[in-house]
Amino acid sequence: MRRAVTALLLLLCASPALADQSPRLVVLAPHLVEQLYSIGAGGMIVGTVEHADYPLEASAIPRVGNYAGLQLESILALKPDLVLFWQSGSPAAEINQLQRLGIRTEGFEAKTLDDIAADLEQLGRLTGQQARASQQARAVRSRLAALRQQYQQKKTVRVFYELWDEPLSTIGPGAWPSQALRLCGAENIFADATAAYPQVSAEALLQRQPDLIVQPVSTTEPRHLTDYTKRFASLKAVQLQQRAQPNADLLHRATIRTLDGVAELCQLIDQSRQFYATKSGVSPQPLPR
Incomplete structure (x- = not known):
């Protein structure tokens, strides 16, 4: 029993996500990739989908599928701590399968322009980048208010x-x-x-x-x-x-x-x-x- 507990502790200590509090992310939507880079969390992404092309660094991230289908074996091989997906744009069947396999997932669905700021804040909480995310969210809300006042x-x-x-x-x-x-x-x-x-x-x-x-x-x-x-x-x-x-x-x-x-x-x-x-x-x- 003691040996089993010791082995478990060694395994946890070896986990990069727990050691530096930076989760390994697989991100299944180009806009979420872009949002993560904007809050300084782009370096946490270990896998993404086709068309994730902004900023330029995102083009070097390994691809694990597209809106039509995901490569589950590739995703599992990346050992993600968290998979972020687009609720209406990521393949539902594969997302469900990942969840059944015990992979932690988090869905996003921006329906309004104001949701851009809310998504930034949620991404900040998930990645430990709350300060940067809150700053960016405030800027989004301020600019939206200015545009509405100018044109509506x-x-x-x-x-x-x-x-x-x-x-x-x-x-x-x-x-x-x-x-x-x-x-x-x-x-x-x-x-x-x-x-x-x-x-x-x-x-x-x-x-x-x-x-x-x-x-x-x-x-x-x-x-x-x-x-x-x-x-x-x-x-x-x-x-x-x-x-x-x-x-x-x-x-x-x-x-x-x-x-x-x-x-x-x-x-x-x-x-x-x-x-x-x-x-x-x-x-x-x-x-x-």
């Missing part, structure tokens, strides 16, 4: 937000970018959609006539964009050249940098708002009810 009371701009060209897809009220539109004082013309990321017909888009077409662009995941001049020449926004291309790599990840993307989006929407303010007779018709 301005005249509404009606926006079509293109996510994909074929099939033509946009965002519904439950989609992550929809709250950025609201913060910027914009109205999503498909806010009545029942799906978070609905496909829409050309006829529906032509009927709703947005003031501004937003086409987020990515440098890490390039895609084709709709050629509105050829396909939707009768849209008033096309005729008036009211199109904007914000940075999707900022807007579509729930991290501190998201606020840079939101600020850019708000500026682009405000430019369109000012354009319409200088024109007479070009204001849009009310959204069909």
